[in-house]
Structures are given as C-alpha cells and as structure tokens.
Amino acid sequence: MTGTTLTPDIAIDVHHITRVEGHGNIVVDVEKGELKRCELQIVEAPRFFEAMLRGRPYGQASHLTSRICGICAVGHATTSLRATETALGVELSEQTILLRKLNFYGEILDSHILHVYMLVAPDFLGVGSVIPLATSAPDVVLRALRMKKLSGDICAVIAGRHTHPIAMTVGGFTHFPTMEKLEQLRERLEAVRADVDETVALFQTLQIPDFERETEHIALHKPDEYAFIDGVIKSTDSGEWPLDRYLEVTNEYMVPHSTAKRARNQREAYAVGAMARVNVNYDLLHPKAKEAAVALGLKPVCHNPYMISVAQVVEIVHAIEDSIVLTDALLKRGVEWEEPAPPARLSGEGVGSCEVPRGILFHHYKIEDGLIVGANGVIPTTQNLQNAEEDMRALVPTILDRSQEEITLALEMLVRAYDPCISCSTHLLDVRFE
Amino acid sequence: MTQQKPKIAFFDFASCEGCQLTVIDSLQTNLELLNAVEIVNFREAMSEKGQDYQIAFIEGSCSRKSDEARLQAIREQADIVVALGACAHLGGVNAVRNRQPLEDVRTYVYGNKADWYETYPARPISQVITVDATIPGCPIDRDEFIASVKMLLQGRIPKLPETPLCVECKLLENQCVYTMGKVCLGPIVRAGCKAICPSFGDGCEGCRGLVSEPNMESLKQVMAEHGMADQDISHKLDLFLTYQMMNLENEEPK
Numbered sequence A: 001m002t003g004t005t006l007t008p009d010i011a012i013d014v015h016h017i018t019r020v021e022g023h024g025n026i027v028v029d030v031e032k033g034e035l036k037r038c039e040l041q042i043v044e045a046p047r048f049f050e051a052m053l054r055g056r057p058y059g060q061a062s063h064l065t066s067r068i069c070g071i072c073a074v075g076h077a078t079t080s081l082r083a084t085e086t087a088l089g090v091e092l093s094e095q096t097i098l099l100r101k102l103n104f105y106g107e108i109l110d111s112h113i114l115h116v117y118m119l120v121a122p123d124f125l126g127v128g129s130v131i132p133l134a135t136s137a138p139d140v141v142l143r144a145l146r147m148k149k150l151s152g153d154i155c156a157v158i159a160g161r162h163t164h165p166i167a168m169t170v171g172g173f174t175h176f177p178t179m180e181k182l183e184q185l186r187e188r189l190e191a192v193r194a195d196v197d198e199t200v201a202l203f204q205t206l207q208i209p210d211f212e213r214e215t216e217h218i219a220l221h222k223p224d225e226y227a228f229i230d231g232v233i234k235s236t237d238s239g240e241w242p243l244d245r246y247l248e249v250t251n252e253y254m255v256p257h258s259t260a261k262r263a264r265n266q267r268e269a270y271a272v273g274a275m276a277r278v279n280v281n282y283d284l285l286h287p288k289a290k291e292a293a294v295a296l297g298l299k300p301v302c303h304n305p306y307m308i309s310v311a312q313v314v315e316i317v318h319a320i321e322d323s324i325v326l327t328d329a330l331l332k333r334g335v336e337w338e339e340p341a342p343p344a345r346l347s348g349e350g351v352g353s354c355e356v357p358r359g360i361l362f363h364h365y366k367i368e369d370g371l372i373v374g375a376n377g378v379i380p381t382t383q384n385l386q387n388a389e390e391d392m393r394a395l396v397p398t399i400l401d402r403s404q405e406e407i408t409l410a411l412e413m414l415v416r417a418y419d420p421c422i423s424c425s426t427h428l429l430d431v432r433f434e
Numbered sequence B: 001m002t003q004q005k006p007k008i009a010f011f012d013f014a015s016c017e018g019c020q021l022t023v024i025d026s027l028q029t030n031l032e033l034l035n036a037v038e039i040v041n042f043r044e045a046m047s048e049k050g051q052d053y054q055i056a057f058i059e060g061s062c063s064r065k066s067d068e069a070r071l072q073a074i075r076e077q078a079d080i081v082v083a084l085g086a087c088a089h090l091g092g093v094n095a096v097r098n099r100q101p102l103e104d105v106r107t108y109v110y111g112n113k114a115d116w117y118e119t120y121p122a123r124p125i126s127q128v129i130t131v132d133a134t135i136p137g138c139p140i141d142r143d144e145f146i147a148s149v150k151m152l153l154q155g156r157i158p159k160l161p162e163t164p165l166c167v168e169c170k171l172l173e174n175q176c177v178y179t180m181g182k183v184c185l186g187p188i189v190r191a192g193c194k195a196i197c198p199s200f201g202d203g204c205e206g207c208r209g210l211v212s213e214p215n216m217e218s219l220k221q222v223m224a225e226h227g228m229a230d231q232d233i234s235h236k237l238d239l240f241l242t243y244q245m246m247n248l249e250n251e252e253p254k
C-alpha cells in the first residue's frame, strides 16, 4: 500500500452519514501514511422481516414487505408478489403486466430524482442540502419537485400511493385507473420531457470525480427488454443464472462492524444498481436514453462509482420514454376491471426478483397451505456494501495529499453515489426452510 | 428585528423512512412552509446538524435498549415531541415479531451471529418518553401532516379523530369491501386517511390505530354476517396493531 509522508495520520469517523437512507458510519484510519482500517458500518436497528413473514397468509406478504423500505416500497411489493406467484403458479394477464411495469417506473423515477437532485446534486453545487438551493437555484428545485410529483402520481393512479402501494395484490390489482387518469398521465409524461432534457444538461456541467476500480457488475437480464421485473441474473464478468439459483451468486456473509450482510460472487465483491444495469443491458436502453449516455460520457463497461448518478440520469430518460410507450399501449387496449388471477396451488416455493432503484432484489418464499413457512430476502445494499468498501480502500491512498475534510467529502460522496438504502439492509440471513 | 422562526428536527429509529419521505413529498405542494420554520436536523435530506430545536418529529419504533438514551436526549431538548407514523405511534409492523420468542427471531435472521446485534421487543416511543402529539398512519397522510404542523406552529396540539373509518368510508360512497368478500378493520379504526385502502379496493389494515373504545363485538358480528372466521381478523389485527392487541390480551412479549 502506498502512502505519502505529508499526511501520516488521518482518522475519519463520520457518524450517521447524512443524505442517505438509514444509518451508516464511515471509519478510516491512516497511520504513518498507511491505511490501517477502512470500514463502512451499518448501525441501523435490525428489523427482522424474514421472521415476521413466518405464519402469515401469503396475501399479506407484499403489504408487509413493502414496509422494509419507503423508497423501494413498490419494488419490494412487486418482488414479493412475483415470489408468491411463482410459488403458487399464478399466471398474470397482459393488463396486469403492463400496469405493474408502469407503476414500477413511477418508483424508479421517484427514487432516481430524489437521489440525483436532492441527495447527490448538493455535493456538486457545494451546499449541505437541497434546502438552500430553493433560494439560490429555485428553477432546479422546482424542476426536481415537478418531476418527483409526476413519478409519485403514476404510482398513486395505479396503486393508490407510492409509499405504500395498496391496490397491488397476488395475481393482479384491486383497483384500476380510468382512461381519463391515464390520458392525464400521458400528457404530463410528454410535457416532462423538457425537464428531462434539462436534467441531462445539468449533469453535463457537473465535474464527476475521476476514479476507477474494476469490479464485477450484476443485473437482471431479458433478451428483448431492459429488465426491471423478472429475467435471469447476468454478470459483466461472465455467466447467467436462473433466479432459483440466486444463492450461488449472492453468497452472503456477515462482518461484526455492521448489521447488514454482504455478498460476493466471482471476485472479492460485486456491484448492483443503475450502473450495473446499464453495463449489462446497454443495448436494450431506449434510443433516447442511449443518446443521453453518449452526451454524458457514459460508456459500458464503466467502472467509476461516481458515475452511478449519471447512470441514474440515463435511466430517468429510459423510464420516461418507456412509460409513454406503456401508457399508449394501455390507452389503446383499454383497462378493464379484472379479478386477480387465481393460484394453481396453495403450497410451493418460489423466487421473485426485480431491479429496484438500487439494484437487484430477491425474495424467496416457501408456502404451505396458504401460509408462509420460510422466507429469505437479499437486498441491493447488501450486495453493494463490500464493493463500496473496496472502493474506499482503493480511493483513500490516492487522495492522501488532500485535507482531511476533502478526504471525508470524497468518501461521503462515494457512499452516497451507491445510494445505500440502509433501512432495508439490516436483515436477512441463512435460508433455512424448516 | 425579525422574529425567530421555530426550529424543527426529524429523527428516525427502527422504520422504513417512508414517513420522512412523505414529509419531503408533502412539501412539493407546500413550499411556503419551508419559510415558516427552520429545519435544523433532517439526516435523510441534509448534512447540517443542529441541536437547538423546539419541535422534534420522531419516526420509527424503539427496538433496542441503546435507543432509549437517544430518545431521552431528544425529549430533554424538545418542547414538543411528535410521533410520526405507525412505527413510532403504535410499534407498527416492527412489533409483528413480538409474538415470536425473541431468541428464535434473532437466530432465524442472523444465525449463529445473532449475538452481534442488539435488540428487544419493538415498542411505541410513548413507552419510553412522553409524546405530546401524534401523526398516525403507515405512512402518514400528507395533508394531515401539513395541517398538524400548522397547528403546532400556532401553539396548538392537533387532536386525533375519534370516529371510526366506516363513517368516512360511507361518506365517500365506497362499495364496502365486505361485500366483495374481504376483511376490513374500518369499524374499529380511527378515521382520517380518506379511507384510502377501501377506496382502492382493499380492506383497512388499521395503520392509524384503534379508536379509544373499539367495539370488537360489532366487528365480530360484521365478520360473522359475511361468513368470516376469527382467524381472518386476527391476521389483520396483527399487522400494525400487534403491540396494542398484546396489551389488550395482557400478553407479555416473548
């Protein structure tokens, strides 16, 4: 390990990193220019969702698990439903699939907009939060709020609200949007394109730190669409796995300094999230999203974690364009009141997987006579933690000539780039189906 | 001299942070509120941290001994403590596990590393500190949050509605979900959410808490009339209301 003698001792202890979801600490110790300790600690109170699911009727699982994370509520609910539906052999209608996808984009947009505008942009604009921007750059804040409101309204029209969705149920929905509501969404989606262009333009002006560390990227993959719901697990190193073999990829383990578990596949760590999705599925992005990627200098395979926010901007473009396509399809075919598709059996085992905003998520349930008897979840932040820590370890020695404050900011920005949703990472473990 | 704006702070304990997100969302249409207060602590949204607040909003349940000191410190500083959402108000979904033996819950999730992680049965924050006001729900209702903040700024304490949800639901002319063969806790749960779940075709799960004198008998009667078993309702009651139900049953957390 290299060190400079200019700054022999550095001790960084960021207690409760701000502008991330949940509680995390960064601890770095450099002695005589040598990195002794470098940890990303998760200190959130454990919530034990897997245990809560035991003994519950399968119909409640999606409402319970959406409460794992307020930002990824639709993601957890959808993944939970897919796990149950796979276990019980439920076949979804075309209408259900279209509505679920549109609802899912609402959440991807909501989360990405929150992250790039309110949690990440303040770093680049040199302020501590989005609040001072309301006076110094009101157009930026108003644009962010406008875009965020539309995202939330997509979810509200389809499932009642974003946090926590109501009308999503095993086999379908309990409520359906009117044509009028869908037409209004269609108009607003079209109008928001100007804001999306401005967002791309804003990110073209930001100086993204130059830092690379080669790693493995993992995402869901489908041959014919940029995958968010269902698919196979695919790696940028090599390999594809069906969902029911997810444990061979995630290989979870624990470390004492953190209440969240960690994962590794073919290297010491791997990354999931917007960057991994773009890296694995670049060719399947909407043409306009590819244009944005080119304009923003994002080329697959990209190994700069600070570029994750740029990948999120690219996905914002994709999600808006594909939402327009989906709304058109729904308007054309019409939306009818439909009973949820029935289960083929009441006992079974199934894995569901979605690409939630922060990366690939797995739910795995075993159901007997309609009651859940075993549950496991692997969330994106678990899969990213070790990778983020490896990045910190690689980054610190290259910036030892900076002041302690600058080093701290660089590390905080790095962790924020991963968008860790620590609230839901504090759970999980051995899959033991008794 | 300009008058000092009241300083407010947000804190989170065991939660999904959905209530804090709802706070951020409620500002989308109420930006003027940002001018009326000074937010000194909102970890999820800002880097600055101030400790001189008058009103503290607390999200999340208390789920470990070490959280108690943090709660007490907030109580000492704040003039007004507000429980934000079902986790803080009721224990919420965090208390679902209280019916299972604690050791079993810990080893199921953390295996032989269970001892690394401190925990105890999840509880409402009112079990640890005095709470002055509550904004109920999972998540909180945006409009109710804004209205409550406005009242607090005028020096008044918002009161929770005492009418059952059914009243609100019927005014909206919703089709009762019992007629669709679904269970609903509307007869015993506090109104104020615009009956959003029945409006979206699902039975109420009770996230706003029970009215002060819940008529369990009339609920059971409604259930029986629609041919539903006691078990159907106990699963519903054990989603957000486990802590309250265990109290009613005088059952100790395991």
Ligand code: SF4
Pocket (backbone or CB within 6 Å): A067, A070, A163, B015, B016, B017, B018, B019, B020, B059, B060, B084, B085, B086, B087, B088, B092, B093, B137, B138, B139, B140
């Ligand atoms: S009350 Fe519900 S929405 Fe609010 S923090 Fe708790 S789980 Fe999340």
Ligand code: SF4
Pocket (backbone or CB within 6 Å): B165, B166, B167, B169, B170, B174, B175, B176, B177, B178, B184, B185, B186, B187, B195, B198, B203, B204
């Ligand atoms: S749907 Fe629920 S809240 Fe509405 S009237 Fe029926 S029981 Fe009451």
Ligand code: SF4
Pocket (backbone or CB within 6 Å): B137, B138, B165, B189, B190, B193, B195, B196, B197, B198, B203, B204, B205, B206, B207, B208, B209
């Ligand atoms: S209908 Fe019931 S479960 Fe739904 S938000 Fe209102 S109180 Fe909560």
